[in-house]
Amino acid sequence: MNKFSLAVHGGAGTILKSAMTPAKEKLYRQALADALAAGYRVLAGNGSSVDAVVAAVLILENNSLFNAGKGSVFTNEGTHEMDAAVMCGKTLKAGAVANVTRVKNPILLAESVMNKTQHVFLAGKGAELLAEEFNLEMEKPDYFFDTLRHQQWLAAREAQTVSLDHKDIVTEKKFGTVGAVAMDSSGNLAAATSTGGMTNKRYNRIGDTPVIGSGTYANNNTCAVSCTGHGEYFLRAVAAYDISCLMEYKNLSLQDSCRIVVNEKLVKLGGEGGVIAVDGRGNIELVFNSDGMYRGWIRQNEEQNIAIYK
C-alpha cells in the first residue's frame, strides 16, 4: 500500500494580498479545504485516484468563487462555455469536453466520455446531447448567473478586452481554472481540470484545460498534472506532457520538471500560470510563475495545507 496524496488548485494569476479581504480569503481557503476533504475521503476509502480528482473538482465546480461550473465567466455573447478533462494514469484513458453550456458539472461529463465511450474529446451540442443520454444534471443559464461575474463581463465588454480571469479588476490577470491531481493507495495517478474559460471570450475559443497533454495529463510511469494559466501558451508548450517527458526521458525529478516547464519554458514563451502535479512516489509539486495560485495539498495521515500567495 502506498501513502496516497492529493493536490488541488483554483486558478493562478495576479492574486495580491493587498486586494484580498480576510473574509474573502477565508471563503477561498474553506473551498479549497472542502475540495481536499472530498478527494481525501475517496482515497482514504481505498477509492481510485480518478474518483478522488473528480470528487475534488466537483466541489470547486459547484462553488461560485471559481471560474468553472457554477462560477463560470461570461462569454462575449453573455453565455457560459465550459471545458473539462480527466485522465487515468494507469490506463492512459482520457475524457474531455469543450464548449458545453448547460452541463452542471463538466468534469462528470468528461469522466463519462472516458469511461463510457470510445472517444476522448467531444464538444458543444454533441457533448451536451451525450450528457443528456447519460442523465447528467443539466442547468438553465440562470444557474450560472453571478452578479460579480456579470459586472466583470460588462466591464470587459466595455473595455473590449478578453479577460482570462475572474478578478474584480479586469486589468489584473487571473486564470480561472480548477483542477486536482492524486496518487491513490494502489499507486495509480490521475488528473482532472475544469474551467469556464476567458471572460468575454469569443469564437468558441478552447484553451488548454480540455486538451490532453497541455492542460491535463496523467501517466503512472511519470506524473499527473493539472495546469492553470494563459491557455494559449500552455497549448503551444504542450505543458503537461512536457513535464511527463522530462521525467521519463531525462530522468528528472517531478520538482525539476515542473520548474523547467513553468519557470523557464513558459516564461520564455510569455505564458503566465502554474501547475499542480504528483508523481508515482506521492511527491507533490505546486509551481507557478504568477503572483499567486489558489492551492491545497495533503498526504495520507498528514495535515492539510492551503496557500494562495507566493
Added chain:
Amino acid sequence: MNKFSLAVHGGAGTILKSAMTPAKEKLYRQALADALAAGYRVLAGNGSSVDAVVAAVLILENNSLFNAGKGSVFTNEGTHEMDAAVMCGKTLKAGAVANVTRVKNPILLAESVMNKTQHVFLAGKGAELLAEEFNLEMEKPDYFFDTLRHQQWLAAREAQTVSLDHKDIVTEKKFGTVGAVAMDSSGNLAAATSTGGMTNKRYNRIGDTPVIGSGTYANNNTCAVSCTGHGEYFLRAVAAYDISCLMEYKNLSLQDSCRIVVNEKLVKLGGEGGVIAVDGRGNIELVFNSDGMYRGWIRQNEEQNIAIYK
C-alpha cells in the same frame, strides 16, 4: 541556405493493393504529386515552411479523394464536420479549428487563427464566424456532397458503426486525414493537418488532428510532425509531441523517434495509423503501422517520391 524538404500524406489504414484499381491508384498518385508540387513551388521561391505546408494541404482538401475539405465524410446527422491545425516551428505559434461545417478550406482558417488572433484553438460556430470575418470562402453542404461518401455513410449508419475512414468497404479501416510537413531554405519547420473525421461520427467528436502536440506539432529544435490514424489513441499518446521529446530529451534521431512512437508505443496502446515528419537537417520520415499510407516526399532538386503500400 538549407536544402529544403517536404512530405505529404493522405491518410493511413487498410489500403490493400488487391482492392485498388490501376485507374484509382493513378488518381491518388496524381493528387499526392499535385500537393507536393504546390508545396515545392513555395519552397523553391524561398517561401516559408508554413506557406508550403498550407499550400500542400490546400490541394488535398480540394480533392474529393481524401477525407478533408471537399472530400469530408458524413457525420451521423448527415452533415460534415472538419478539423485542421497548423504550427510554425520557428515561433511555436499554432492555429487550430474543430467542428467547422461550412469553411471550404479549414487549413486556411487554422492559419488565420495562428497569424491574426491571440488564440490557438477555436471551434464550431465561433470558428465559422471568424472565417466569415476573415472573408474566407464558405460553402453550402452540397459542395461537400459526394456519392461514394454518402453510400459509405448510409452503410455505416445501417451497420451502426462509426467508421474512421473513407473506404469502400466499411469494415476495413482507413484513417482519412491529410497533412504536410516541411523544412524551408531558412531551416524553419512547419506542420499542417486537416480532416473530415470519422464516417457516421456523433457528439461533435474531435480527434487528434486539431490538437497541438497530438496530431500536429512543429519545433525548429526538433521536428515537424503530422499524424493520421485512429485519433483517440494519438490523443492519449500525445503522439506528435512525443516524437519531438524523444529527439530533444533523449537525443534520438528522427527515424528512431518516429519508430518508437508509431511502431512501439501506439501499437501497445492499440492505435493504428502513421506519421510524416521532417527534422532540422531536412531528414524525412514516413512511418506507419497500418497496411498502407498515402504519402509523398521530395527534397530540393531531387525526384518526387510517391507511395501507398508498405
